[in-house]
Amino acid sequence: MSAQPFRHVALIGLGLIASSISHALRRTGDDVRITGYARSAATRARAAEIGLCEVRDSAAAAAEGADLVILCVPMGAMEAVAREIAPALAPGAMVSDVGSVKASVLEAVAPHLPEGVTFIPAHPIAGTEHSGPDAGFAELFDNRWCLLTPTPETDPAETARLRGFWEALGARVDEMEAAHHDLVLAVTSHAPHLIAYTMVGVADDLRRVTNSEVIQYSAAGFRDFTRIAASDPTMWRDVFLTNKDATLEILGRFTEELFALQRAIRTGDGDMLHAYFTRTRAIRRGIVQAGQDTDAPDFGRHAGKGSR
Ligand code: NAP
Numbered sequence: 001m002s003a004q005p006f007r008h009v010a011l012i013g014l015g016l017i018a019s020s021i022s023h024a025l026r027r028t029g030d031d032v033r034i035t036g037y038a039r040s041a042a043t044r045a046r047a048a049e050i051g052l053c054e055v056r057d058s059a060a061a062a063a064e065g066a067d068l069v070i071l072c073v074p075m076g077a078m079e080a081v082a083r084e085i086a087p088a089l090a091p092g093a094m095v096s097d098v099g100s101v102k103a104s105v106l107e108a109v110a111p112h113l114p115e116g117v118t119f120i121p122a123h124p125i126a127g128t129e130h131s132g133p134d135a136g137f138a139e140l141f142d143n144r145w146c147l148l149t150p151t152p153e154t155d156p157a158e159t160a161r162l163r164g165f166w167e168a169l170g171a172r173v174d175e176m177e178a179a180h181h182d183l184v185l186a187v188t189s190h191a192p193h194l195i196a197y198t199m200v201g202v203a204d205d206l207r208r209v210t211n212s213e214v215i216q217y218s219a220a221g222f223r224d225f226t227r228i229a230a231s232d233p234t235m236w237r238d239v240f241l242t243n244k245d246a247t248l249e250i251l252g253r254f255t256e257e258l259f260a261l262q263r264a265i266r267t268g269d270g271d272m273l274h275a276y277f278t279r280t281r282a283i284r285r286g287i288v289q290a291g292q293d294t295d296a297p298d299f300g301r302h303a304g305k306g307s308r
Helices: 014-026 041-049 059-063 075-088 101-112 156-168 178-205 211-216 220-228 233-242 244-267 270-287
Strands: 007-011 034-036 068-071 095-096 118-120 123-124 145-148 172-175
Touching: 007 014, 007 211, 014 034, 014 172, 014 220, 034 059, 034 156, 041 075, 059 075, 068 075, 075 095, 075 211, 095 101, 101 118, 101 178, 123 156, 123 211, 156 172, 178 233, 178 244, 233 244, 244 270
Parallel strands: 007 034, 007 068, 068 095, 095 118, 145 172
Antiparallel strands: 123 145
């Protein structure tokens, strides 16, 4: 891990991602000052209590004097926060974010930042279904990808500094264009979350299966959907509202595939189903081989807690 390239990091929003950044930064052992701000007094008090950072009473106060300000708020709050911190930013400071959608963040944030401040959007592809200042942990970004989406105008030296920041936190870093990022994430994250929300919603709607049966006999498939569908409602509402086109495109393709599978089931086309599931199994192997998930049975859950 390389040494930390920033001396004073400000975290706006003090939830899962920000608290994980704080823990991972401390783990580097580098002498980096961390200031922070969250909307509610309760979150600010809790962040101060557990020593996440020097907590300030406004976003602008937290950003004051920082050489890197990271916006760790839901997508829908990015623009308001950018407006708020703009007057406090020193020339030469860098602003970044951790939002799950990148094209809309560029539009929401960049126009409000003063001359001499660099904005480079970033997205650490790491998370859990938990939220808030207590949810973070230092290992969250270890070996996970963090995608940076600089524009053609971005100074490559600045992008390299942000790369160094994330690498020091344990992440692997790649760069891509914002719109491409949004399409990739629609496939790998956004559409799957919507499908999980739908499946859990369907089970809830099924009056023939009582709630207690759904919970009592919850097997691997449904149980894994419920974990994803427990993700933060505000964050995910904002993801779909800000990555509308890419998500709708992928959902269109999903619907076509679903119809093909539905037809194979109706016509008893076992060969088609078998070939399809063989192909998808290979994709799972690829993810495990790339070090992006465990190959332990049942995702490494303890023996005895496995699916029934
Ligand atoms: P979180 O745990 O819910 O934390 C969000 C934080 O933002 C809270 O501290 C909240 O303050 C604060 N906040 C909300 N509106 C604000 C405003 N207007 N001004 C200042 N603070 C505000 O969320 P998270 O999971 O860390 O997600 C943060 C960002 O990371 C989102 O943009 C999300 O898309 C992205 N992301 C999330 C994941 C994931 O798996 N969770 C993964 C990668 C990226 P209060 O507590 O006071 O409400």
